[in-house]
Amino acid sequence: GENVEQHPSTLSVQEGDSAVIKCTYSDSASNYFPWYKQELGKGPQLIIDIRSNVGEKKDQRIAVTLNKTAKHFSLHITETQPEDSAVYFCAASRANAGKSTFGDGTTLTVKP
Amino acid sequence: DAGVIQSPRHEVTEMGQEVTLRCKPISGHNSLFWYRQTMMRGLELLIYFNNNVPIDDSGMPEDRFSAKMPNASFSTLKIQPSEPRDSAVYFCASSLYALEAFFGQGTRLTVV
Numbered sequence: 001g002e003n004v005e006q007h008p009s010t011l012s013v014q015e016g017d018s019a020v021i022k023c024t025y026s027d028s029a030s031n032y033f034p035w036y037k038q039e040l041g042k043g044p045q046l047i048i049d050i051r052s053n054v055g056e057k058k059d060q061r062i063a064v065t066l067n068k069t070a071k072h073f074s075l076h077i078t079e080t081q082p083e084d085s086a087v088y089f090c091a092a093s094r095a096n097a098g099k100s101t102f103g104d105g106t107t108l109t110v111k112p
Numbered sequence: 113d114a115g116v117i118q119s120p121r122h123e124v125t126e127m128g129q130e131v132t133l134r135c136k137p138i139s140g141h142n143s144l145f146w147y148r149q150t151m152m153r154g155l156e157l158l159i160y161f162n163n164n165v166p167i168d169d170s171g172m173p174e175d176r177f178s179a180k181m182p183n184a185s186f187s188t189l190k191i192q193p194s195e196p197r198d199s200a201v202y203f204c205a206s207s208l209y210a211l212e213a214f215f216g217q218g219t220r221l222t223v224v
Contacts, residue, residue, distance in 0.1 A: 032210070032211060034211075034212060036213075041217075042218075043203050043205070043215030043216055043218050044203075044213075044215050046212045046214075049211075049212060091213075094210070095209060095211055096209045096210055098143070098160065098168065098210050099145065099157055099167075099168060099210065102154075102155050104155075105154055
């Protein structure tokens with residue numbers, strides 16, 4: 001089955017700096033890669049996703065890159081703000097084929 | 113749509129008691145997932161349903177756990193008998209064709 005590894009497990013940055021979280025996956029057939037943000041006391045919520053037919057996707061301060069050959073994808077947050085502090089999860093799946101496999105999560109702290 | 117609705121939000125029960133967690137997925141979604149989240153083990157997939165049929169229950173810890181989805185708008189996760197190590201936050205999520213997963217607010221279960 002699919003195996004997703006996520007690094008780092010914790011990340012602390014200064015407000016205004018960039019944050020990068022990286023994930024690797026094992027199943028070359030995976031073609032859907034979402035990123036979720038989980039705030040305290042809430043369920044994870046999708047912030048951005050990418051499919052395997054593109055290498056990069058951007059939404060304001062958030063971007064995701066995908067390298068299918070190396071089987072890794074990354075989340076980039078620019079100009080971080082204190083409200084970006086949360087736990088971030090990457091995931092991988094085959095669209096239309098069932099479950100997503102989640103990484104272990106990264107706790108991001110943005111210091112004002 | 114109100115999103116994925118879980119009940120109760122909090123449950124405190126004594127060891128040995130039966131616990132039933134409930135979930136109403138988003139209307140029109142064809143996949144439903146039950147996750148358990150703890151500090152030690154992260155986000156674990158317990159079971160998922162596709163079109164109301166259980167597809168993969170390999171994550172269910174043991175026979176004390178059971179899940180049902182009698183129709184497209186309702187699912188339950190039952191623990192009988194409950195044990196202190198079952199204490200966790202349980203999330204229900206639904207999706208369409210295994211793409212973005214929409215999570216509920218979770219049920220925080222404490223077994224004393």
